[in-house]
Amino acid sequence: MKPLRLKQLIAACALALPMMTHAGGVERLQAFIAGARTAEADFSQTVADKSGRVTQQASGKMAFARPGKFRWDYSTPYEQVIVGDGVKLWLYDADLEQVTVKSLGDVIAGTPAALLAGDNAIEKYFALKNAGVADGLEWLEATPKTRDTSFERIRMGFKGDVLVQMELFDFFGQRTTLKLSRMVRNPSIAPSRFTFTPPKGADIIGD
Numbered sequence: 001m002k003p004l005r006l007k008q009l010i011a012a013c014a015l016a017l018p019m020m021t022h023a024g025g026v027e028r029l030q031a032f033i034a035g036a037r038t039a040e041a042d043f044s045q046t047v048a049d050k051s052g053r054v055t056q057q058a059s060g061k062m063a064f065a066r067p068g069k070f071r072w073d074y075s076t077p078y079e080q081v082i083v084g085d086g087v088k089l090w091l092y093d094a095d096l097e098q099v100t101v102k103s104l105g106d107v108i109a110g111t112p113a114a115l116l117a118g119d120n121a122i123e124k125y126f127a128l129k130n131a132g133v134a135d136g137l138e139w140l141e142a143t144p145k146t147r148d149t150s151f152e153r154i155r156m157g158f159k160g161d162v163l164v165q166m167e168l169f170d171f172f173g174q175r176t177t178l179k180l181s182r183m184v185r186n187p188s189i190a191p192s193r194f195t196f197t198p199p200k201g202a203d204i205i206g207d
Contacts, residue, residue, distance in 0.1 A: 024130035024138060025130050025138045025139045025141075025156060025157075026129065026140045028138050028160075028161060028163075029122075029128070029156060029163075031161050032161060032162075032163055033066070035161065035185065035186075036066075036185040037065065037066055037186060038063070038066070038187055038188075038189050039063065039064055039116075039183060039184065039186070040062065040064075040183075040184050040187055041061070041062055041063075041181060041182055041183040041184065042059070042060075042061055042180070042181045042182050043059065043061070043178050043180050043181070044057075044058070044059045044181075045057065045059065045177070045179075046177045047174060047176045047177075048174065048176075048177070049173065049174055050172070050173025055174075058074050058076060059074070059075060059076050060072065060073045060074040060076070061073045061075070062180075063189055063193060063194075065117070065189055066116075067086075067117065068084060068086040068117060069084055069085060070082075070083070070084045070117040070194070071193055079093075079094035079095070080092065080094065081094075084117065084194070085104075085194050086104065086194070087103070088102065088103060088104055088207065089102045089103075089108070090196040090198075092196065092202070096203075097199070098202060098204075098205065099198045099199075099203065099204045099205065100205045100206050101204060101207050102206050102207055111144075111151065112151075112154060112178070115142060115154065115156065116163075122142075124145075125144060125146065126142040126144055126145060126154075128140055128141070128142050129141050131155060134157075135157070136159065137158060137159055137165060138158045138159075139157050139158075140158075141155050142155075150171070151170055151171075152170060152171050153169050154167070154168050155167040155169075162183055163183065164179065164181075164183070165177065165178065165180065166178040
């Protein structure tokens with residue numbers, strides 16, 4: 001076999017480079033999960049109806065510790081806390097002074113929490129596929145395998161190895177867009193952040 005000439009070698013390297021450096025959305029998610037046992041970020045959330053009209057806007061902070069622990073603190077337009085402590089799911093509405101508690105179990109199986117805070121076997125709960133590049137982000141689409149979920153499908157957008165956006169589509173045509181900023185991977189997070197004690201006097205509904 002004749003040795004490659006310089007031009008041929010450059011051409012071969014140019015063809016191989018995208019294969020080595022380009023990763024689709026699924027690979028980005030797998031790398032993100034493999035490289036982030038914990039994470040925290042600010043988020044903004046927008047809900048639009050099937051005609052595209054914005055019906056809700058909110059913002060706050062989120063954190064997770066895999067497997068199974070997460071926290072979403074909504075600060076605007078009203079205070080709400082969602083905590084998964086690994087055993088139970090807690091939802092606290094400050095305005096209503098009401099706490100809803102459920103067994104975590106498979107409740108999160110088809111939700112964004114499973115994608116972020118679940119174990120490494122995410123393909124047990126989701127069918128994953130690459131969804132191309134748009135708006136400068138590498139996208140994947142995740143379809144829950146369980147029917148006991150509020151979401152028809154979820155899209156996740158990565159910039160490099162950083163998750164920056166999620167789009168959640170429900171069965172009523174609504175789209176919830178979550179934009180993440182100031183993402184920190186593998187911070188030291190106190191275990192107490194993933195525990196929840198109902199405030200004194202709050203009504204408790206559920207388990």
